[in-house]
Amino acid sequence: MDGVKDFFADVRASKDYDKAIAMIPYAHFLGAHFSETEQGSLLFRLPFNEKNIGNTMLPALHGGVIAGFMENAAVISLMWTMESSSMPKIIDFNIDYILSGRAQETYARCDIVKLGKRIANVQITAWQDDPAKAIAVARSHFKLIRE
Amino acid sequence: MSEKKERTYLIDNPNFSNLLIDGFFGNIPHSQQLGVELVSAARNKAVLRIPYKEMLIGNTAAGIIHGGVILSLMDSVGGMATFCALPRMEAIATLDLRVDYLKPAVAGLGIEAAAECYKLTNTIAFIRAIAYQEDSNDPVASCVATFMRASSNKMQGVA
Numbered sequence: 001m002d003g004v005k006d007f008f009a010d011v012r013a014s015k016d017y018d019k020a021i022a023m024i025p026y027a028h029f030l031g032a033h034f035s036e037t038e039q040g041s042l043l044f045r046l047p048f049n050e051k052n053i054g055n056t057m058l059p060a061l062h063g064g065v066i067a068g069f070m071e072n073a074a075v076i077s078l079m080w081t082m083e084s085s086s087m088p089k090i091i092d093f094n095i096d097y098i099l100s101g102r103a104q105e106t107y108a109r110c111d112i113v114k115l116g117k118r119i120a121n122v123q124i125t126a127w128q129d130d131p132a133k134a135i136a137v138a139r140s141h142f143k144l145i146r147e
Numbered sequence: 148m149s150e151k152k153e154r155t156y157l158i159d160n161p162n163f164s165n166l167l168i169d170g171f172f173g174n175i176p177h178s179q180q181l182g183v184e185l186v187s188a189a190r191n192k193a194v195l196r197i198p199y200k201e202m203l204i205g206n207t208a209a210g211i212i213h214g215g216v217i218l219s220l221m222d223s224v225g226g227m228a229t230f231c232a233l234p235r236m237e238a239i240a241t242l243d244l245r246v247d248y249l250k251p252a253v254a255g256l257g258i259e260a261a262a263e264c265y266k267l268t269n270t271i272a273f274i275r276a277i278a279y280q281e282d283s284n285d286p287v288a289s290c291v292a293t294f295m296r297a298s299s300n301k302m303q304g305v306a
Contacts (some may be wrong), residue, residue, distance in 0.1 A: 004208065007242065024206075024207075025202045025203065025213070026203060026215050027204070029180075045302070052170075052177050054177050054178070055175070055238075057299075058238070061177075062176075062177035063241040068213070068215025068216065068218055069215070071215045071218065085259075087208070091248055092245065094241070095218075095243070095244050096243045096245075097240065099209045100240060100298075
């Protein structure tokens with residue numbers, strides 16, 4: 001028990017989403033944000049930042065930035081949903097890059113395909129201008145730690 | 148068995164270091180932010196490392212390094228291994244990447260990643276990689292990835 005459950009309950013109640021990001025130094029470093037949509041799902045947002053560029057010639061976002069942003073989205077979505085007592089541990093992460101990530105704001109949404117007792121399967125989609133045109137799709141397994 | 152055709156390698160070009168390491172790799176903003184360093188490069192192979200920094204943490208309570216950092220390092224080292232397998236400079240793009248997290252990467256230690264391009268076709272570079280902290284025989288993560296060749300014409304003709 002590392003107080004994660006209480007922490008997230010507090011974030012959910014106060015809607016201080018950036019507090020959840022601040023808890024994950026790497027997510028904070030990337031500059032990720034998220035908020036709840038009217039439908040109650042989470043929308044993740046990565047504003048453009050020069051430091052996230054991976055190819056200055058195109059220019060394009062670093063593939064690792066897109067993947068890291070999507071992984072953060074999956075972890076936070078799980079924490080948000082399952083009231084876990086500690087952070088889910090990533091088992092694997094499988095990403096397909098569909099379009100190059102341009103130098104602009106990027107979004108992500110998660111679909112928790114399965115929330116088992118021990119394992120969760122999460123699908124993550126990232127896009128820029130058009131939610132129907134994914135720049136990357138990923139799926140990931142997490143080990144859950146329950147009380 | 149002898150090779151059917153002698154391959155040429157960009158890495159054998161005397162300008163490789165200038166062009167790729169200083170001119171391209173050394174100028175990737177995200178890699179600079181993470182502090183990615185080149186450890187070694189050879190035909191078809193590359194090793195990169197990230198020295199430990201507090202911002203690399205994914206789970207403050209457990210003090211373990213974020214999976215995303217490892218993803219980023221795997222993507223970078225895979226790209227570098229691809230360049231080390233190419234005959235000449237061309238733009239490349241990651242098509243897909245899978246990382247298996249074998250054990251937690253602990254805070255306080257840097258991470259090294261070694262990648263190999265085990266097959267290069269006219270369109271695709273096939274990569275496998277591992278990431279480790281102190282012992283390459285005890286990796287924290289393993290990875291397979293594919294990179295598309297000539298994904299853009301912007302880098303052609305550089306070397």
